[in-house]
Amino acid sequence: MRKFVFFGGKGGVGKTTMSSAYAVKCARAGVSTLLVSTDPAHSTRDVFDQSFTDTPEPVEDEPNLDAMEIDPETEVREHLMETKRALGEQVSPAMVNEIDRQIEMAHQTPGAHESALFDRFIDVMRDSDQYDRIVFDTSPTGGTLRLLSLPEYLDGWIQRLLHKRKQSVKLFERAAIGNNEPRRMMEGDPIIARLEQRRDDFNFAKEMLQSQAAFFLVVNPDELSIRETKRAVEQLDDYGLDVRGLAVNRLTPEPDPDEQGRGATFLRNRVKTEQERLRELREDLSPPLVAAIETRVAEVKGDFLGEVADEIEVGVELTTN
Amino acid sequence: MTLAARIESFRELVVEWLRGLYHGMITHPAYEKIEKQAEDDEDAFMLACFPDAFGIPSPVSYYTAELLPYLEDEFEAWERRMWDRGSLLERKGHQYHF
Numbered sequence: 389m390r391k392f393v394f395f396g397g398k399g400g401v402g403k404t405t406m407s408s409a410y411a412v413k414c415a416r417a418g419v420s421t422l423l424v425s426t427d428p429a430h431s432t433r434d435v436f437d438q439s440f441t442d443t444p445e446p447v448e449d450e451p452n453l454d455a456m457e458i459d460p461e462t463e464v465r466e467h468l469m470e471t472k473r474a475l476g477e478q479v480s481p482a483m484v485n486e487i488d489r490q491i492e493m494a495h496q497t498p499g500a501h502e503s504a505l506f507d508r509f510i511d512v513m514r515d516s517d518q519y520d521r522i523v524f525d526t527s528p529t530g531g532t533l534r535l536l537s538l539p540e541y542l543d544g545w546i547q548r549l550l551h552k553r554k555q556s557v558k559l560f561e562r563a564a565i566g567n568n569e570p571r572r573m574m575e576g577d578p579i580i581a582r583l584e585q586r587r588d589d590f591n592f593a594k595e596m597l598q599s600q601a602a603f604f605l606v607v608n609p610d611e612l613s614i615r616e617t618k619r620a621v622e623q624l625d626d627y628g629l630d631v632r633g634l635a636v637n638r639l640t641p642e643p644d645p646d647e648q649g650r651g652a653t654f655l656r657n658r659v660k661t662e663q664e665r666l667r668e669l670r671e672d673l674s675p676p677l678v679a680a681i682e683t684r685v686a687e688v689k690g691d692f693l694g695e696v697a698d699e700i701e702v703g704v705e706l707t708t709n
Numbered sequence: 710m711t712l713a714a715r716i717e718s719f720r721e722l723v724v725e726w727l728r729g730l731y732h733g734m735i736t737h738p739a740y741e742k743i744e745k746q747a748e749d750d751e752d753a754f755m756l757a758c759f760p761d762a763f764g765i766p767s768p769v770s771y772y773t774a775e776l777l778p779y780l781e782d783e784f785e786a787w788e789r790r791m792w793d794r795g796s797l798l799e800r801k802g803h804q805y806h807f
Contacts, residue, residue, distance in 0.1 A: 464771075467775070470775075471774055471775045471777070471778065474775070474778040474779075475777065475778040477778070478778040478779060478781060479778055479781045480781065483781050483784070483785060486784070486785075486788075487777050487778070487780075487781065490761075490762060490777060491774045491777055493761050493770075494759075494770040494771055494773070494774035495771065497761060497766050497767070497771065498766065499766075499767075499768050499769075499770070500771045503769075503771040503772060504771070541768065542768065542772070545768065546769065546772070548757065549754060549757055549758060549769075549773070552753055552754040552757060553751075553754050555750050556747045556748075556750035556751040556754060557747075558747075559743050559744070559746050559747030560744065560747045562743050563740050563741075563743040563744035571744075571747075572747075578776075579779055579780065582775065582776055582779075583776075586772055
């Protein structure tokens with residue numbers, strides 16, 4: 389399995405359960421593992437009965453496992469503070485108010501959270517040397533897909549901005565008559581430097597996601613979840629990302645044959661429709677089923693986690709492809 | 710003053726005038742044009758960076774916001790140019806000194 393493993397899917401299908409179980413599986417097999425939750429409504433803390441922060445912390449009773457929770461809200465706030473600090477250092481007091489407003493506005497745009505989250509993604513992937521495996525528990529499908537499409541999308545934008553900036557600076561340099569200092573200079577231009585830094589970040593992310601990441605989609609055996617998964621598989625394929633498998637969660641347990649009560653009939657009917665859905669998943673979608681987990685009576689925690697982990701047929705050993 | 714000296718000073722005057730004329734008529738407007746074009750390009754850059762200043766949401770404004778501290782002069786000049794530009798024609802017209 390590749391170094392970065394992502395679990396995605398519709399809201400409420402059990403992504404956290406699956407990703408936690410897989411992380412535990414890796415850790416117990418002796419692979420040093422980091423579990424990263426990127427869902428703003430974190431539930432990793434509920435699975436392990438332990439609170440986590442923005443920096444990796446060891447999980448109790450799991451020697452090879454660390455976990456962290458990324459909070460986009462905090463990331464956005466920090467970015468805002470940092471930008472404002474730079475503003476205070478660079479800009480004359482008369483202009484500060486004007487620019488300040490602009491900065492505030494930029495941090496309230498709809499994309500701000502995603503961008504902040506994405507920055508953290510890049511950081512986590514960059515500083516991942518001490519771990520052999522990083523498991524991402526992502527936010528529900530829509531958000532994740534947008535997040536993963538960001539490098540492709542933003543790269544184009546940044547390239548355009550960079551091109552425009554270079555063009556105008558070049559002209560300013562040419563317009564400087566004789567020994568006059570040009571108004572802008574290519575060399576040491578902070579704008580070009582920053583944009584180039586961004587471009588490199590995006591390329592790095594794209595490279596990592598395409599060559600070192602594997603994706604698993606968690607599905608429930610119901611119509612809506614299956615349809616959303618189909619779309620997600622298509623989109624991930626479009627971005628050139630590698631969908632390795634589907635993990636079906638919340639399957640109904642079959643009653644014993646001698647049971648004939650109302651409950652047993654209900655369960656039997658339910659199992660029948662679910663088998664139908666499973667067949668659909670197997671036939672219509674290219675990624676194979678890697679796990680079929682039955683509904684648990686209690687929340688998946690502690691001991692259950694190990695049981696679920698055993699049912700996930702995803703390798704833990706590190707390979708590059 | 711000898712004749713040679715008078716011719717010499719006259720020639721200097723002519724050369725200075727010619728150089729001035731050449732600069733005023735040919736080189737200066739050319740540099741001015743280049744600078745104007747550079748400003749136009751910069752305006753386009755600023756607009757692409759901060760369209761939300763005009764209420765257009767931008768997917769990268771989160772990233773471009775961190776450029777703002779380094780864009781003080783540009784930002785001010787941009788706003789000023791945006792205010793006093795009647796039309797594209799008017800701005801392009803500035804290069805002809807009627």
